[in-house]
Amino acid sequence: MGNALVHFDLTGPEAEMTTKFYGELFGWHIQPIPGQNYNLIDTHAGKGINGGIMQTLEGQQPFVAIYAESNDIQALLDKAESLGAKTVVPVTKMEMVTFAMFTDQDGNVIGLVQNDPAQQGPGVSPGQNPRVGWFEILGPDPKRAWDFYSQLFGWTIKDISGEGFVYGQVDTGSGKGIPGGIGSSPDGKGHVNVYAYVDDLQKYLDRADSLGGKTTLPPTQMGPETTIALLEDPQGTGFGLVLER
16 A cells, blocks of 8 residues: 555745635635644545645745655655755654655655544545645656655656657555646746645636636646646646646
8 A cells, every 4th residue: 555645735925815815716615724833724525635735944945745644754754864855844743743855866755644543634625616636746857756756655667658758547445535746847846735626717717817816737638538738827836726527
């Protein structure tokens, strides 16, 4: 059994702006956690995963982080380092969560969260809002990344590469969380994306634009049953959309 992908973080220098943007774009319910400089996202989508909004440090570029769950995150963090990763947040126990963070060889920020029933929240609330149902890890050497993540998390990766790009479909093998992909980066740099499933890509791109975001990839068919789009929020954090079919 592999490690489930169970949470995501969106970041920016002004957390209130990020909160306002995604709340208005998707109708997500976002609540600040007192004393923790962190806002918790409950998508109210009925499925998928929840996330959070975290303020970046001064001078730090906005990024997206994703979190894998484990019964022993210290052991997993040690293993990540042995495979070439770098710890950026050691194992840290807080009232609501125990977590750690590392960067992979391409600088992608990956989180680890302890599987602890005493700390786990109620999960995604019922509702019809767009669900976060896909994650993506990109970099200049995706096959190296396939090897890294399959060794670290026990993920099974199926090569679905096309002309001009390398991409592997991830099955975490956990039976929970969300699936995703690991592929080549258009600009040769590391990127992490999460995707919300929506009923009309252009409608949400237009709404994002009206809220101060911008379209970075218009609706694009990636396969017989997959059409995506990409946007940036007003603070430069990337976000993906997938057409719900």
